[in-house]
Amino acid sequence: MKFYQRRAVALVVLILAILGSSAYGISRKPAPLPEVQQYQWISDEAGLLSQETRSVIESYNTAWNEKYYAVVAVAAVEDISGRSPEEFAKELGKAWGLGDHDMLLLLAKGEDYYVSLGNGLTMTDTQQTKLKTAIEPDYYGGDWDAAVVSFMRQADVIYAQILGR
Numbered sequence: 260m261k262f263y264q265r266r267a268v269a270l271v272v273l274i275l276a277i278l279g280s281s282a283y284g285i286s287r288k289p290a291p292l293p294e295v296q297q298y299q300w301i302s303d304e305a306g307l308l309s310q311e312t313r314s315v316i317e318s319y320n321t322a323w324n325e326k327y328y329a330v331v332a333v334a335a336v337e338d339i340s341g342r343s344p345e346e347f348a349k350e351l352g353k354a355w356g357l358g359d360h361d362m363l364l365l366l367a368k369g370e371d372y373y374v375s376l377g378n379g380l381t382m383t384d385t386q387q388t389k390l391k392t393a394i395e396p397d398y399y400g401g402d403w404d405a406a407v408v409s410f411m412r413q414a415d416v417i418y419a420q421i422l423g424r
Contacts, residue, residue: 300332300355305368307335307403319411327422329360329377331414333407337368344373352377360422364410372398372406386417 300320301313308316320330332355339347348365352375357363359379366372372394376382382390393413397406 300330302333303335305335305337305366307366307368308333308407309404312404312407315408315411319415323415323418327360327418328358329362329418329422330357331362331364331411332357333364333366335366335368335403338370339365339367344371345375348373348375351375362414364407366398366403366407380421382417382421386420389413390417 299317301308301316303313316331316333323329323331332352334351342350344365344367348363351365352361352363355363357377359377361377362380363375364372365375374390390410390413393409394406397403397409
């Protein structure tokens with residue numbers, strides 16, 4: 260037992276513990292958030308969306324921004340790095356500077372989708388169900404483009420109902 264009482268052994272054990280915990284901490288570090296260009300509001304790091312779908316998203320966002328000062332940002336990612344979808348979407352919305360009337364559609368490849376609403380948007384249960392019904396058949400069928408286009412069409416109806424002036 261005198262072996263463990265030596266200062267050199269204690270110092271080596273301490274250094275190994277520090278190195279081990281540092282390596283563990285670095286391995287658990289969340290991946291950086293995807294970036295997006297303002298007024299485009301599309302980040303497709305997972306490669307799920309075609310150019311046609313990107314054009315549809317841009318068209319809707321341009322019209323909504325002019326009419327309602329609102330957009331639907333779309334983020335397609337490989338994974339959400341161990342975060343909850345809510346946490347990831349909240350961090351992403353804040354990093355992207357999304358506003359009170361904006362939505363964020365998060366598509367995680369091989370996982371569920373998630374929709375985050377700005378603080379100024381309040382939807383009825385019926386509106387939420389219609390968005391869900393619009394996206395889910397195609398999303399879970401693997402047709403990402405059709406899912407996003409259907410979501411954008413339904414979001415257009417909901418924006419008109421909520422923000423229509």
